[in-house]
Amino acid sequence: MISLEKVSFGYGEGSSTVRDISFHIEKGEFVAILGANGAGKTTTVKLIDGLLKPTKGKVVINGLDTSKTRVSERARHVGFLFQNPDRQICRNTVREELAFGLETVKKDMSREDIDRRVGEVMESFGFSGDEEPFSLSRGERQRVALASVITVQPEIMILDEPTTGLDYRECSHIMDVISDMNRTMGTTVVMVCHDMEVVMSYARRALVMAGGRLLADGTVRSVFRDTELMLKASLLPPQITELSMRLGKGFENADTVGEMTARICSEMQVRRAGR
Amino acid sequence: MKDLFQYTAGNSVIHRMNPLTKILLAVCICAAGFISDNIFYLLFLLLLDMMIGLAAGVFKKALSILKGLLKVSIFLFILQVLFVRRGTPVFWIITDEGLMLAAKVVLRLIIACIPLALMLAVTQISDLANALVQVLHLPYKYAFTLTTSIRFIPQFMEEMGDIMEAQTARGVEFDTKNGLKKIGLVLPLCVPLLISSVRRTDATAVAAEVRGFELRTTKSGFKKYPFRLIDLAAFLICAALIAGAVLL
Ligand SMILES: Nc1ncnc2c1ncn2[C@@H]1O[C@H](COP(=O)(O)OP(=O)(O)O)[C@@H](O)[C@H]1O
Ligand SMILES: [Mg+2]
Numbered sequence: 001m002i003s004l005e006k007v008s009f010g011y012g013e014g015s016s017t018v019r020d021i022s023f024h025i026e027k028g029e030f031v032a033i034l035g036a037n038g039a040g041k042t043t044t045v046k047l048i049d050g051l052l053k054p055t056k057g058k059v060v061i062n063g064l065d066t067s068k069t070r071v072s073e074r075a076r077h078v079g080f081l082f083q084n085p086d087r088q089i090c091r092n093t094v095r096e097e098l099a100f101g102l103e104t105v106k107k108d109m110s111r112e113d114i115d116r117r118v119g120e121v122m123e124s125f126g127f128s129g130d131e132e133p134f135s136l137s138r139g140e141r142q143r144v145a146l147a148s149v150i151t152v153q154p155e156i157m158i159l160d161e162p163t164t165g166l167d168y169r170e171c172s173h174i175m176d177v178i179s180d181m182n183r184t185m186g187t188t189v190v191m192v193c194h195d196m197e198v199v200m201s202y203a204r205r206a207l208v209m210a211g212g213r214l215l216a217d218g219t220v221r222s223v224f225r226d227t228e229l230m231l232k233a234s235l236l237p238p239q240i241t242e243l244s245m246r247l248g249k250g251f252e253n254a255d256t257v258g259e260m261t262a263r264i265c266s267e268m269q270v271r272r273a274g275r
Numbered sequence: 276m277k278d279l280f281q282y283t284a285g286n287s288v289i290h291r292m293n294p295l296t297k298i299l300l301a302v303c304i305c306a307a308g309f310i311s312d313n314i315f316y317l318l319f320l321l322l323l324d325m326m327i328g329l330a331a332g333v334f335k336k337a338l339s340i341l342k343g344l345l346k347v348s349i350f351l352f353i354l355q356v357l358f359v360r361r362g363t364p365v366f367w368i369i370t371d372e373g374l375m376l377a378a379k380v381v382l383r384l385i386i387a388c389i390p391l392a393l394m395l396a397v398t399q400i401s402d403l404a405n406a407l408v409q410v411l412h413l414p415y416k417y418a419f420t421l422t423t424s425i426r427f428i429p430q431f432m433e434e435m436g437d438i439m440e441a442q443t444a445r446g447v448e449f450d451t452k453n454g455l456k457k458i459g460l461v462l463p464l465c466v467p468l469l470i471s472s473v474r475r476t477d478a479t480a481v482a483a484e485v486r487g488f489e490l491r492t493t494k495s496g497f498k499k500y501p502f503r504l505i506d507l508a509a510f511l512i513c514a515a516l517i518a519g520a521v522l523l
Contacts, residue, residue: 070450084437
C-alpha cells in the first residue's frame, strides 16, 4: 500500500534530511514513526503523501508513484494531519471546516449525506458545530483538524503528532477514534508520536529514525526493549516496559499496566503459597 | 525569496558601516540610476552593485536577485521595444531608439532593486532601527514596528507555503499547472493567514508591553552607532555618484 525504496531527500542543495530509507506498509497496519526532534519524521511522512518528492529513490502509495501523480488527486484516499493544526484549518465554523474535506474530494456526495456525516463526527467529538475554530484552545483546534481528516474516511491516515498538546482525556478519545477506524474499517494509520505510552497502547509496528536514517523497523514491543537502539535514537521506553526489563525473570513482556498487574498478582500468589 | 531578508553575517567594509550610511548609499545608487540618462553610467552603476555584493561577501545573493529579475526584465524589454515608435528601424518594427530606451529601463529596474536588498542582507534590522532611534531620534515605537514587520516577512511566506501544502493534501488543486486557476485558489487562504498574523501581532504587542516597551527612550539600547571614517568615505562616494549622474 505504501512503499519507499531507497528514498533520499534534502531541503536545499547538498543537504540530506532523509537518507536512503526503505520500508513497506500494508493495508490495515498501525505504524508509529519514532525519533528525536529533527530526526526527519515530518519529512518522511510528507514524502509518503508526495507533498515532498524524493531526490533519490521511489515512493509508491496506492500503487502510484508520487513523483508522477498529484497530491490533490490523492486526498480522497489519503488523509494528512499536519503537525500544526492552524495551517490546516481554513473555515470559520467547525461545521464548515468538517464539511470542507468532503466538499472538495467527494464531489458526487449529496448535501444531506455530507451533513449527516459531519453530524456524526461532531457528535463523536462533542462539537456543537458553531464554534469558531480560531477561538478554540490549541488542544481543541488539534481535535478539529483531526476530526476534519476523519470525516473524509480516507483509506490511509497520516498523522503528524496527533496527540501533542492534548490533555489525557482528549488524547485517549482521539486515539480511540483512530484505533476504531483502524480495526473496523481497516484504515491504514501512519503516526508520528512522541508519547511512548500512546505508541505502546495503540501502534503495532514502529519505525525508529535518527539523523535522517531508519535505525529500526519492528514490532513496538521489540523496539522498546532494544536498549541500545533507544539510546541511539534518544528515546525513552514506556516506564512499564523499563520496569519489566529491570525486574527480569517472571516479568518478561509485561508492557502495559494490565499485563504488569497480572504478573505481580500471580507472583504474589506464588510467594504466599510458598510461605 | 524567503531568504531575501535574511541577515548574512560578516565583517566586511560594508558590514562595518553605520546602518544609516548603508541605507543612504543604497538610496543614492538608486537615485543616481534614475537621474542618469547615460547608458554607460548605468552600466557602471550595475557593476558597482555587483562589486558591493562582492565586497560584502553576498555576491551569490546579488546573482540570485539578478536571476530573479531576469523574467521581469525580459518582459519589460520586449514591451518597451515593441511600443517605442521613434528612431530608425533596425529590424521589423524595432528601432534603435526603442532598443536603447528598453535597455535603460531594464538597467534602472535592476539598479534600483539590488542595492537595497544587498544592504538589508548585511544590516541587522535591529541595528538599523536602533540607529534610527539614536541618530535620527525616531520614536522607538516606529522603529519597533519597522523591525517587527520586516522580521515577519519570511515567517509569513513560510506560513503561506505551509497552508498551501495543507490545502493540497485536503484535495484543493494547488498542484495544478494552470497558473490562473492557482491564483483563484490562493484568495480563500487569506483567511487563515490574516487570522494568524493578527494573532501574532497581538502576542507580540502583549510581550512588548510586559517587557516595559513604553519605558524605552532614545538613550535605551547599549550599542552605539557612531559615524566613522568609512562612513565619511561612503558619504563622499554618495555625493560623487549623484554628481556623476547629473553631469554625465
Ligand atoms: N522547510 C524546511 N526547509 C529547510 N530545512 C527543513 C525544513 N523542514 C525541516 N527542515 C530540517 O530538516 C530536519 C528534519 O526535520 P523534520 O522532518 O521536521 O524533523 P522531525 O519532524 O523529526 O522533528 C531538521 O533538521 C530541520 O531543520
Ligand atoms: Mg516533526
